[in-house]
Amino acid sequence: MxxxxxxxxxxxxxxxxxxxxxxxxxxxxxxxxxxxxISRPAISQHLRVLSDAGLVxxxxxxxxxxxxxxxxxxxxxxxxxxxxxxxxxxxYAREAxxxxxxxxxx
Amino acid sequence: MxxxxxxxxxxxxxxxxxxxxxxxxxxxxxxxxxxxxISRPAISQHLRVLSDAGLVxxxxxxxxxxxxxxxxxxxxxxxxxxxxxxxxxxxYAREAxxxxxxxxxx
DNA sequence: CTGGAATGTAAGCCCTGACTTACGGTAAGT
DNA sequence: ACTTACCGTAAGTCAGGGCTTACATTCCAG
Numbered sequence: 001m002x003x004x005x006x007x008x009x010x011x012x013x014x015x016x017x018x019x020x021x022x023x024x025x026x027x028x029x030x031x032x033x034x035x036x037x038i039s040r041p042a043i044s045q046h047l048r049v050l051s052d053a054g055l056v057x058x059x060x061x062x063x064x065x066x067x068x069x070x071x072x073x074x075x076x077x078x079x080x081x082x083x084x085x086x087x088x089x090x091x092y093a094r095e096a097x098x099x100x101x102x103x104x105x106x
Numbered sequence: 107m108x109x110x111x112x113x114x115x116x117x118x119x120x121x122x123x124x125x126x127x128x129x130x131x132x133x134x135x136x137x138x139x140x141x142x143x144i145s146r147p148a149i150s151q152h153l154r155v156l157s158d159a160g161l162v163x164x165x166x167x168x169x170x171x172x173x174x175x176x177x178x179x180x181x182x183x184x185x186x187x188x189x190x191x192x193x194x195x196x197x198y199a200r201e202a203x204x205x206x207x208x209x210x211x212x
Numbered sequence: 213c214t215g216g217a218a219t220g221t222a223a224g225c226c227c228t229g230a231c232t233t234a235c236g237g238t239a240a241g242t
Numbered sequence: 243a244c245t246t247a248c249c250g251t252a253a254g255t256c257a258g259g260g261c262t263t264a265c266a267t268t269c270c271a272g
Binding site: 007008013016026068074081082084085 | 110113114116117119122125128129132174175176177180181183184187188190191193194195197198
Binding site for chain 3: 014039045064
């Protein structure tokens with residue numbers, strides 16, 4: 001049950017933008033920082049949060065660290081939402097049934 | 107593209123707990139507030155955020171408001187994560203391919 | 213129509229977290 | 243070995259959001 005960290009990580013718009021940037025291709029921190037109006041350390045801190053949530057991962061290439069999307073955290077979040085989706089549909093179905101049938105409890 | 111609001115809404119642990127409580131069955135605000143160690147107005151504020159994100163919806167029953175899960179926001183978030191999942195798998199496949207083949211670019 | 217129950221809203225406090233600058237550490241180049 | 247590039251970490255600042263109390267609103271009961 002680690003989807004909580006992933007949700008916190010993706011709640012920040014800057015971190016979502018970082019994820020969006022990594023959708024195209026893996027990128028080192030410096031290049032990534034160049035795409036945003038904030039400092040490089042701030043990007044590093046965001047990458048730390050995203051990494052802890054299992055949403056991104058880094059591959060070392062000399063002194064550089066190439067970050068890429070990681071299926072780990074994304075998959076966990078996806079599985080959680082799938083079950084939540086099922087429950088939401090059941091609630092919706094009961095609602096529709098109650099309205100058409102006029103049956104308040106069963 | 108309203109999954110941003112949903113992510114912000116679900117980033118709070120109390121709001122996630124409210125969603126979990128609503129998975130069992132729709133509940134009025136008062137009953138819902140009884141399950142948490144915070145005040146009732148705080149619950150109302152959380153429900154407001156969840157409602158704006160399309161994660162929950164309310165049905166009026168007299169002076170009560172019965173809240174339930176709503177497929178709207180959950181579905182939007184699910185669709186976004188599906189596409190992100192695909193891109194993450196592609197990145198992972200390229201990574202594995204590069205390692206086994208030793209081909210750094212193509 | 214008056215009383216009370218159930219809920220949303222307003223104003224204010226306080227703490228978490230996002231950002232900055234400064235610094236430390238590691239790897240490549242000469 | 244020295245320098246330079248690239249990156250993570252530490253400490254401090256400041257705005258945003260979650261919580262509370264107080265108030266406004268709506269609906270049913272009598």
